[in-house]
Amino acid sequence: KTSMGTQKFPKAVVLLSLSLLAVSESILLRPGKFVVWFTCRKPGHCPKVFQPFVPAKPCVHDGDCNEGEKCCVYFGNPVCAPAFLSEPGCPLREKLGPCVELCSSDSDCSVGEKCCSNGCGYECMSTTPLKPGICGHKVFTPWCYSFCNHDGDCPGEKKCCPTKCGHVCKNPIFLESV
Template sequence: MDKHWWTICALILAFCALAHFDTVLSARALKPGVCPRRRLGYGRCAEFCSNDSDCPDKEKCCSNGCGHECMAPYVVKPGGCPLPETTPMCAEYCYHDGQCPGDQKCCRTTCGHACSEPC
């Protein structure tokens, strides 16, 4: 009977340690920043990631309206945007500053958004 109690206690202890270890790993998998707002409509209906640790570099696992995919986190960089420039094509080259290289910001153009040097 004593052996059974020791076995049960060892199993309970192992289960608690495993649950704690899983919690620590999950907390470490969460990257800083917040997911960008969803665009109008729906994204691809597929699960490309299940948590932030599935994503490269600083990208986060975010909902796209139908599934999940890795996206650059929403970032607001310091500085302002210059007056909108005339662009030959209407396009959304960016949705937030985090998608722009270096110090560039995602700024309004006459017909969409594009990365620009801050003013």
């Protein structure tokens, strides 16, 4: 302890706290201890453009906002904005996907896909049933063209997989369960 009665944090604790701030939605630092809590994200997406007539309520996470609103960042300022929901038709997920925003509306997705919640973030998902297996690494093709939009466009058991700048049908990879 210092003469002022507060504890000095070791560098590792400070770095851990900062990394948790980047990962978690909220962090609260108090003298001598830190408390981290995670909040559930509300469904829906942030509008791409938001220009309220009155100043918007500042926020740290979705839980700070009223019903039907999300905490969205505009020009570096997190504020509560009205959320918009994807249309019905998103597939059910068996497990959580990546916690990143890979799309913000259905218009960001290919034909036959919708911008859907994956349980943590949002990503484009096929509205047609997915074939078993995974695509693996993105393949390099000398052309930028999509030969398919979803698994249903591919013959047999082949899957529609992303390339560096398009999609191709390729044989799936099956991971052995442990």
